[in-house]
Amino acid sequence: MAGAATVEKALDVLFHLHDAGEAVGLSDIGRALNLPKSSCHRLLSSLMDREMVDRDEWGRYRPGLALLSLGIGAQRREPVVSAARPILEREAEGLGETVFLIGLRHRRLRVLDKVEGSGFLRAAPRIGDVVPADITAAGKLYSVFGEGGDELSPAETREIAGRGAAVNRDAWINGLSVLAVPVWQESGQGPGDLVAVLAVAAASPRFDRLGENEIETRLLAGAASIGERMSAGGVSRRHDRIGRKPR
Amino acid sequence: MAGAATVEKALDVLFHLHDAGEAVGLSDIGRALNLPKSSCHRLLSSLMDREMVDRDEWGRYRPGLALLSLGIGAQRREPVVSAARPILEREAEGLGETVFLIGLRHRRLRVLDKVEGSGFLRAAPRIGDVVPADITAAGKLYSVFGEGGDELSPAETREIAGRGAAVNRDAWINGLSVLAVPVWQESGQGPGDLVAVLAVAAASPRFDRLGENEIETRLLAGAASIGERMSAGGVSRRHDRIGRKPR
DNA sequence: TTGAAACGTTCCATTAATGGGAACACTGTA
DNA sequence: TACAGTGTTCCCATTAATGGAACGTTTCAA
The missing domain is CATH 1.10.10.10 (Winged helix-like DNA-binding domain superfamily/Winged helix DNA-binding domain)
Known part of the structure; x- marks a missing residue:
């Protein structure tokens, strides 16, 4: 403007x-x-x-x-990235599939980081790319737990909210299955903040062979680790600076 | 201007x-x-x-x-980066130390890629950063084998040219030792092109414990692999486009 | 060999965007 | 309460960006 x-x-x-x-x-x-x-x-x-x-x-x-x-510098300023890096590497190694860290920035979902697996088929989105919100597992999580994101059907909302994870099969890219879990940062009081989403993408046959449950439990543990590392790792909520909030 | x-x-x-x-x-x-x-x-x-x-x-x-x-996009256009990635990961894993891929761009040495080792001390330069040409092992290699770079003493030039590797101890960062080898791409005729430098940085005690010879042989093998991958991996020198060379 | 058409580069009068002061609402400090 | 600091928004004379035209090369087709 x-x-x-x-x-x-x-x-x-x-x-x-x-x-x-x-x-x-x-x-x-x-x-x-x-x-x-x-x-x-x-x-x-x-x-x-x-x-x-x-x-x-x-x-x-x-x-x-x-x-x-400049880009690496911008990425380095995201506390969730440094907290999540080791977990991304561990899960990519353990599962052998590509693991994504996706965050909501500027009302859009962005790939904050990713570590590729060993599989022959690898998911396309690159670090820094914007991913569509309406058809991805990450988008579903944000629409249920976060502030942004589009509306979802009540049935699906209830299922995701109860399960604490979202699955996407073939809707985004044909032949690709994705499972995503939220990354919470405890803020001391009240419920935690949704700071990112952890997701694994794999070719559907491979996804089935690994098993949804196996993937889900691993990712949930990983997301919990990231949350802990952020609270522990000196993500100090400084309020000692002058200035007012935007808008 | x-x-x-x-x-x-x-x-x-x-x-x-x-x-x-x-x-x-x-x-x-x-x-x-x-x-x-x-x-x-x-x-x-x-x-x-x-x-x-x-x-x-x-x-x-x-x-x-x-x-x-944008930055990841710029990195992706560097053929040497994709060719070197697996080798960087393999050597960082094998040596347990940080491995750098450094290239001469715009008359300055830039970190094109790096994979961190497991050591507690990690070398500071980040991906995309410019590194000084006059005091680094990479800079020495470029001044001997490449076109850019500063002049070196005849004695040191002869040693590096004969050995095919450059070492830097404490000159750049105190307590840090670096060993670098050139990455050659065979161009069919004549000598190859110096397309990048492969370097390992480690705290000096750890560097000595690994041994210069061990590091050097590993890096030389790695650099050879990168060169082969570039020649094989469809780095086709396309001349089918319109336009003239700059300058 | 010659011509036309593409390329990237440079120049310059016209025009539109910019600089920077002033005024604004607001927050934290003295 | 007064003050000094934010970030934001006007505004107009001045300045700097604009884009058409011309230039020298290179490439391709005739």
Whole structure:
């Protein structure tokens, strides 16, 4: 709404390079975004000065490695990520399947971290990606236990609430089964805060061979460990700073 | 040089948030960068719209998670990263120490990937960080075998060239020893291309207990595997695109 | 070999976005 | 209560971004 138009155009360029998947030429960018070549060139120059954009050997543009430093920095500031890392690795190793840590940020579900399993088929979402809220097991959990998320049928809501876990079979990606459990952080008083979701994704046959119960008990234990590590690990709720809450 | 000043200011803000380490208030940003509050506010609004910047519960600003998606995307485009990943994991597991993959990008050495070992002391550089070229083992390798890098004494150059590996003890970080080997990609004709450096960092006592020879032979084998995987794994040198080389 | 069409780059007058002061509502401190 | 600090929103003269046109190369088709 209110904003610096130039910055938004620069971000358009940056995200376009990200979405493109492969390196893109200047003229292609201009056509895709309805920007004159000279504007593109100027924006890209500024982005390249900070290595937000890089060029391949043919001069085409692609996202730069400064983004990696910034992105890892952003991830590092998420307390739940450092608390969950060891558990993600342990469960990915134990189950042999990919384990996700998914959080609600900016009203959208994002993959905060993941550790891949040894299976031949691996789930597609990458770290940092947004995942759809309405059809994923993580989305179901947030709509039942969290604040965001869409509404669910009363029957399904009751089942998930009672079970403390959500399952998704083939709805998101065909042939893929997912089981997700909530990660609670105890806040001292009242019920805990839903800080993330722990999920395992596996090809459906493999998922069945492991067994829902086995997966569920492992994940529930893992989620509990993460919650404990967050409460213990100095996630001190500092209130000693000046300023007011947004909105 | 030629550029969009607004974009550069926005990037100033972004990198400032990254460097700050903790969330920063609007006025603090303005003071640090000599920008008026209204300008900061506008820039931050545009950055927040795309989740390049996020706010904590007190309204202070911090890097946003969209950067994570973009950064992982940039990393994924580095062929050497995907080729090296399994080797990094294997060696980090086998040696129990942190293994780095470092590449020369934009005339600077960057940590392209790393896998942490089990040791209590872990090396500090993070994925995406720039490491100094003049005092690191990786820098020495690039100055001997690569194009960039600073000059080295003839004696040291001869030793590294003959050995095919570089060692650094306490020069970079006190108490830390590093051994690095080059990763060559065979290009069909002529000598291979130096595409990255594989390095192990360990606390000096632990480093000695493992033994330089043991580390070196393991790393050399690992680097050879990476080179093979790159040549085999479809790093096809496509020349079917339009465009000319830069500069 | 020649022409046309693509590429990325540079220039510059026009125009639109920006800077930065001032005023705002608000919170914690003296 | 008064004060100093937040973050937010106006506003207008000034400034800096804009984008069309021209340029030199490279590639491809004729």
